[in-house]
Amino acid sequence: DVKVTQSSRYLVKRTGEKVFLECVQDMDHENMFWYRQDPGLGLRLIYFSYDVKMKEKGDIPEGYSVSREKKERFSLILESASTNQTSMYLCASSLGEVRGNTIYFGEGSWLTVV
């Protein structure tokens, strides 16, 4: 089975802190994604990556950056956390160059910024 592991399930951070959310997948998938999920808004794509060291902005990249130094690992970085970034963050991966392949999700990271 494909496994996408998000290192932290629950985090509480202070406003202005730098926050790292780590994600690792074990199926050699080319594509990795970070989504944010808020009630009533569904999943919104923050960033995605189709290859090592490659990244593309999604719909809501402001306030976030990403890093993909190895194929299996995709990190989401909040440079200076703000309270409006309190949310659930979902990492995901998918196989291949074709867009629209099945996406496999991690269990999510609940971030609270106080």
Added chain:
Amino acid sequence: SQQGEEDPQALSIQEGENATMNCSYKTSINNLQWYRQNSGRGLVHLILIRSNEREKHSGRLRVTLDTSKKSSSLLITASRAADTASYFCATSAWSEDMRFGAGTRLTVKP
């Protein structure tokens, strides 16, 4: 954006009844997928239907796609309390990544 929109937002039924959820989208797609999310967990893929398909089945799930109306439906037959979850449709176009709707929250009462 070709983001799908699910309807209804919430659905409550009795165990044993069928549950139908709908998804509408705005632009041409190459496939549409349905995902399930248990409370506080990640999403799990249920079924994928391609733009040249009209209907697919998987166990108690039946998905239809009407590209002329830009809509899809997910039918869960003989629902169980364990089917209680949120259900999302996700659409992808040839040049764009998948986008998810806000989901339908299904409650199945025992």
